[in-house]
Amino acid sequence: MKGETGKIWTLHLAVIAALFAAQFLLPQYHATNLARIMVLAVYAMGYNIAFGYTGLLSLGHALFFAAGMYAMGLPIWQLEWLPVPALILGLVAGGVMAGAVGLLALRTAGVSFMIVTLMFAQAGYLTLLYLNTWTGGDEGFVVERAYRMIGGVDLAADTPRYLAALGLFSAGMLGCLWLVRSPFGRVMVAMRENEERSRMLGFNPFRVKLIALVISGLYAGVAGAAYGLLFGYVGATFATIQYSILPMLYVLMGGAGTVLGPFLGALAMFYLIDIASGFTDAWLFVVGAALVALILFAPKGILGTLRERGLKWLP
Amino acid sequence: MIEVRALTAGYGPVTVLRDLNFRADAGQITCIMGRNGAGKSTLMKAIMGLVPASSGSIVLNGQDVTRLPAHQVPLQGIAYVPQGRRLFGPLTVAENIAIGLNARRKGQATRDFVLDLFPRLGERLEQVASTLSGGEQQMLAIARALCLEPQVLLLDEPTEGLQPSMIALIRDTILKLKASGMATVLVEQRVDAVLKMADRVAFMMHGRVEAEAEARDLTAASPQFQEFVGV
Numbered sequence: 001m002k003g004e005t006g007k008i009w010t011l012h013l014a015v016i017a018a019l020f021a022a023q024f025l026l027p028q029y030h031a032t033n034l035a036r037i038m039v040l041a042v043y044a045m046g047y048n049i050a051f052g053y054t055g056l057l058s059l060g061h062a063l064f065f066a067a068g069m070y071a072m073g074l075p076i077w078q079l080e081w082l083p084v085p086a087l088i089l090g091l092v093a094g095g096v097m098a099g100a101v102g103l104l105a106l107r108t109a110g111v112s113f114m115i116v117t118l119m120f121a122q123a124g125y126l127t128l129l130y131l132n133t134w135t136g137g138d139e140g141f142v143v144e145r146a147y148r149m150i151g152g153v154d155l156a157a158d159t160p161r162y163l164a165a166l167g168l169f170s171a172g173m174l175g176c177l178w179l180v181r182s183p184f185g186r187v188m189v190a191m192r193e194n195e196e197r198s199r200m201l202g203f204n205p206f207r208v209k210l211i212a213l214v215i216s217g218l219y220a221g222v223a224g225a226a227y228g229l230l231f232g233y234v235g236a237t238f239a240t241i242q243y244s245i246l247p248m249l250y251v252l253m254g255g256a257g258t259v260l261g262p263f264l265g266a267l268a269m270f271y272l273i274d275i276a277s278g279f280t281d282a283w284l285f286v287v288g289a290a291l292v293a294l295i296l297f298a299p300k301g302i303l304g305t306l307r308e309r310g311l312k313w314l315p
Numbered sequence: 316m317i318e319v320r321a322l323t324a325g326y327g328p329v330t331v332l333r334d335l336n337f338r339a340d341a342g343q344i345t346c347i348m349g350r351n352g353a354g355k356s357t358l359m360k361a362i363m364g365l366v367p368a369s370s371g372s373i374v375l376n377g378q379d380v381t382r383l384p385a386h387q388v389p390l391q392g393i394a395y396v397p398q399g400r401r402l403f404g405p406l407t408v409a410e411n412i413a414i415g416l417n418a419r420r421k422g423q424a425t426r427d428f429v430l431d432l433f434p435r436l437g438e439r440l441e442q443v444a445s446t447l448s449g450g451e452q453q454m455l456a457i458a459r460a461l462c463l464e465p466q467v468l469l470l471d472e473p474t475e476g477l478q479p480s481m482i483a484l485i486r487d488t489i490l491k492l493k494a495s496g497m498a499t500v501l502v503e504q505r506v507d508a509v510l511k512m513a514d515r516v517a518f519m520m521h522g523r524v525e526a527e528a529e530a531r532d533l534t535a536a537s538p539q540f541q542e543f544v545g546v
Contacts, residue, residue, distance in 0.1 A: 187417065196365070202388075312443070
């Protein structure tokens with residue numbers, strides 16, 4: 001057990017160290033991509049907490065991502081807030097939105113839960129368009145460079161942006177690792193595996209799932225806020241269903257219920273789209289083919305398959 | 316210890332338990348016998364709050380637990396090991412036990428107690444539960460339930476499908492729990508097992524307890540077995 005704990009921490013700290021080194025080794029184009037991937041991976045980690053560990057298949061996470069993004073961006077744009085309180089508001093907004101949706105949506109389960117969360121996300125998206133006077137509507141708005149400075153550090157510059165993304169990613173990953181190895185993390189898995197049996201041990205499924213969804217929303221919220229702040233744009237596109245499906249694909253590709261799976265999935269999917277779209281306009285076809293291959297040959301995703309075939313200690 | 320009074324319960328419009336009365340006392344093993352469909356498992360589920368009662372009551376140590384939400388029933392001190400074990404398959408033995416301990420915030424002493432009862436689990440703490448043998452899975456299911464430190468333990472056919480050595484081990488464990496003062500309610504189909512373990516036997520038919528007897532007054536040839544179990 002102690003040996004496994006050592007291996008687990010070594011692996012995750014090595015990933016952080018490798019990502020830190022990558023900024024010096026990669027061309028700027030790929031370093032910027034990697035910064036974007038790390039932020040999206042935080043979003044996917046949040047999705048993984050709900051879906052991969054607790055079994056909540058949501059199609060509404062774009063609402064939590066956009067809630068974080070707009071809760072960060074609007075106070076800066078409209079009220080000239082400083083970035084740090086705006087970022088904190090983004091984090092909180094994701095959690096609060098997830099809590100509010102969860103209070104209603106968790107009265108359903110399975111396909112119904114999926115549909116209800118999708119409905120909430122669509123309502124959120126349409127609200128952003130309807131209130132275009134305040135939200136910028138479909139065009140969104142730019143977060144000006146002057147408002148992307150924290151303590152004299154310009155987050156619009158390449159290196160600080162990369163390090164900020166790495167900091168967020170590291171905190172998110174280590175937080176997720178701690179969570180899933182904690183007693184509550186085990187209860188989340190128990191709930192995923194057998195809700196009735198968990199109830200028979202004295203756990204309130206509604207409470208456990210709501211807490212997991214709120215944690216998931218906090219991840220999505222802070223990822224949305226960080227994405228807007230680091231890349232300087234807030235727009236309704238991020239509230240569309242595409243942004244609910246993306247983290248699901250990242251998680252499925254990397255391995256649902258694994259801590260590093262969302263990052264690997266985001267990395268693989270991002271570059272699959274990037275490379276395929278460079279060759280053909282039919283890049284969605286390539287992505288679809290990759291997903292079919294994944295389902296056929298590694299239905300548990302990259303890390304899920306590795307765990308099944310030998311690396312049983314992978315969290 | 317636990318008393319079921321005039322309980323009527325079922326699934327939606329289908330009534331399974333009808334005006335059922337039943338009692339289990341501390342330090343005793345009460346066996347429930349009956350043919351398939353008599354309502355034995357439904358009685359277990361009704362006690363646990365999984366099947367809603369339309370009338371009647373379930374009283375634990377003088378406290379009415381009939382209408383508690385299902386997740387609060389185990390916290391009052393009733394543990395249930397259902398038919399088919401239902402472990403958390405991908406988790407290890409240690410993690411399954413930890414989840415049981417976590418439910419009522421029990422600590423090392425309770426963990427030591429259950430591992431003393433089932434030393435074999437102690438040897439397999441890091442093994443994934445789904446890879447255990449049938450008997451070991453049953454041990455783990457019982458161990459996890461005991462992590463709640465229950466006053467009443469409900470066991471639904473715990474020896475079903477197990478090899479004789481495992482049956483003997485499970486039986487010895489149940490007798491140890493009896494000695495510790497726990498009230499054990501056991502759904503069992505095997506007459507020999509009932510005669511070896513039970514203090515009292517309740518015979519169910521059509522959703523009611525139709526007859527009760529002290530186990531010492533029964534033999535394998537007793538007419539109750541012919542009438543209610545069909546052997």
